[in-house]
Amino acid sequence: MTDQPALMPEEIRIARKFKVDGKVQGVYRTPSPDDFQTAPAERLELSFEGVPGDRHAGFTRKSGGREPWYPRGTEMCNERQVSILSVEELAEVAARMEIGDLKPEWIGGNILVAGIANLTRIPPRTRLVFEGGTVIRVDGDNAPCRFAGAAIAANYPDREGLDLLFPQVARGLRGLVGYVEKPGVIEAGETVTAHIPEQWIYPRS
Template structure:
C-alpha cells in the first residue's frame, strides 16, 4: 500500500525537505594544477567549470581509484570541482587523530563552513546557496584517502603513520564534493543556506 499524501509505499519513511543556515569561515584554492594542498584567498570566483586554474576545475575529469567501474584514466563528468569542509568536523578529526590542529588547506579544502551540523552526512542533491549568489550542488561525501593523509604527515613532523590514520579516523567526517550549479563569488564571512531535498531509504522489496 502507498501513503496517499507522499505517494510512497508505507514501509518507506519520508524525511521532508528543509533548509539549514551556516557561515563561510574560509575560502581556499590551489596555486596550480600540480598542487593538492590549498592556500587561503580573499574570494572564490566560481564559473561553471569550477575555480579557474584550480587543480580540480573543468567540465570533465579522468577516473581514478574511486571509480573502479571504469578503466583508470577514463574521461568522465567532473562532479568533484569543489571540496567543502566543516570547522566542527575538522576539530573532531584532529581530536580523533590526537593532533593539536588540522588545517583545511592541508587536505585540499576550497570552502570551509561553520554552523552546519554533520556537514559530511548532508545528502546528494543538496543545493548550497551562498549569500553572494553562487550555488554548489552536492554530489556526495568525500571519502578520506592516503593522499590527504600524506599531506597531513608533511605538516606534522615526528608523527608516523598519519597517512593511514587519516582514512581510518576521518570516515564520514571529511566533508563534501560538489559542482558549480550557478556561478558567482564566495567570500569568507558570508552566510549560506543548505537546501536539503526530501529523503528516503530505497527498498526495492517494499
C-alpha cells in the same frame, strides 16, 4: 509482473526537505593545477567549470580509484569541482588523530563552513546557496584517503602513521564534494544555506 502493490511515498519517506544556515569561514584554491594542497584566498570566483585554474576545475575529469567501474583514466563528467569542509568536523578529526590542528588547505579544501551540523552526512542533491548568489550542488561525501593523510603527516614529522590514521578516523567527517550549479563569487563571512531535499530509503522489493 508482480501483484505486490507499489509502496506509496508516505511509506518510504524518512525525512522531509528543510534548510539550515551556516557561515563561510574561509575560501581556498590551489596555487596551480599541479598542487594538491590549497592556499587561502580573499575570494573564490566560480564558473561552470569550478574554480578556474584549480586542480579540480573542468567540465570533465579522469576516473581514478574511486570509480572502479571504469578503466582508470576514462573521461567522465566532473562532479567533484569543489571541496567543502566543516570547522567542527576538522576539529573532531584532529582530536581523533591527537594532533593540535588540521587546516583545511592541507587536505585540499576550497570552502570552509561553520554551523552546519554533520556536514559530511548532508545528502546528494542538496543545494548550497551562498549569500552572494552562488549555488553549489552536492554530489556526496568525500572519502578520506592516504594521500590527504600524507599531507597532514608532513606537518607533524615527529608522528608516525598519520597518513594511515587519517582514512581510519575521518570517514564520515571528510566533508563534501560538489559542482557549480550557479556561478558567482564566494567570500568569508557569507551565510550559506543548505537546502536539504526529501530523502528516502530505496525499497529493493
